[in-house]
Amino acid sequence: MTTTRPAGAASTDERTPGLQGALGAVLGRARWRRGLLLRRAGALALLLLAAVLAVRPSASDAVEVVVAARDLAPGRVIAPGDLTVRTWPSDVVPSGAVATGVAEGRVLAGALRAGEPVTDLRLAGPALAAAAAGVPDAAGVPVRLADADVAALLSPGTRVDVVTAAPAGGAPTVLAAAAVVLTVLEPGAGPAGSSTRGRLALVALPRDLATRVAAASLSDQVAVTLR
Template sequence: MSRTPARNRATRAHRSLGPSWVDRLSELTHPNWARTLVARRVAAAALTCLAVALFVRGDPDSARSPVVVAARDLQPGRILADTDLEVREFEAGSLPDGAVTAVSDISGRTLAGPTRAGETLTDVRVPGPRLAATAAGIEDARIVPVRLADPVVAELLREGDRVDVLTVDADAPPHSGRQQGATVLASDAVVVLVTPSANGRDQRDRVVMLALPATEATTVAAASLTSAITVTFQ
């Protein structure tokens, strides 16, 4: 009888050293949960590291394009010099429509709006066909520069203001379309830029750039050569 416990222990030891197919099936259907949890955590950490690496690296196959950005904070009305601009490379898919790709395309032109350092410059930042069409809301638009008869009025104008453009013909009698010699040359013009005075004092140097349909733009441009021009606010 004393040999039975020892024999049972030997049998169990033999089974542990050589597990049967039942024992192996049990291990497959009931895995060690501690080992499984560790494996899951390791896999999750590896996937996280891979995702971070791919995010930092970006898409190696994405095309990159040179674009012109402001080298410093710029004020509207500034005549752009080469030192105001610099070229950087960005992913082509992240660029706005109309992004300028060469400094020579806008150097020497007038900046139409305030621009922060590092901001990408586009074709609507400088007076031209795209800016006129965008401001006036029509494709057939032009930008007309005018000097107002009362320079103080230019101080009140801001980019985006809508105004009516008038001229005064003191010798003409009042009739339809005129009141006390005033003639409305254009309605619903959009202010795209008011240039700063040349010396900071003489306001007569200030030019107001207006976006108008082509026909009205021609009328205003011709009248500005011979008549006093003013605007009324809407």
């Protein structure tokens, strides 16, 4: 028996190619979108990697820096155990950072927190004296403080006048005006036996005045007055 197909109706064989084509198009678009997402994710990962590499210093840019191993008070004579070495990126190392051998045995002019780098301006010496006095030829001069109460009033940056004791019936002599205190040494930080003769204050002066004060302190009693 012959089956009559209605006019305009498509056979299954005729519909199949159309369905396959539509399904293929859908799958093709899905693969294309998936590939696009993968390419974008790969590009983003490469950008992130490049940013990390740009920010992180290379091994050749890392340097060793001397830092405080513990909190240190001003006036302390630095001992080997007070320091340690850390590796820092070279672009964040402060200018004037010193080596271990330079810092040991020096007097610390300002307090240091643990992990803080040691620089030349934290150590009593020519660089700090020049910066404090404002003249390139400045020098640090030790002044013996017989009165412990006066030592307690002094701190780095304090300005004082250095005077000699008044002779009988006379007035004291001002050896140097407006000297800048660099630091006051801790008790017992000076030479052996010095703790019984008062604490030492280091003051910054132009070199000619520094020489005058140093010479006077050898024979005369020297004191400071706060400005």
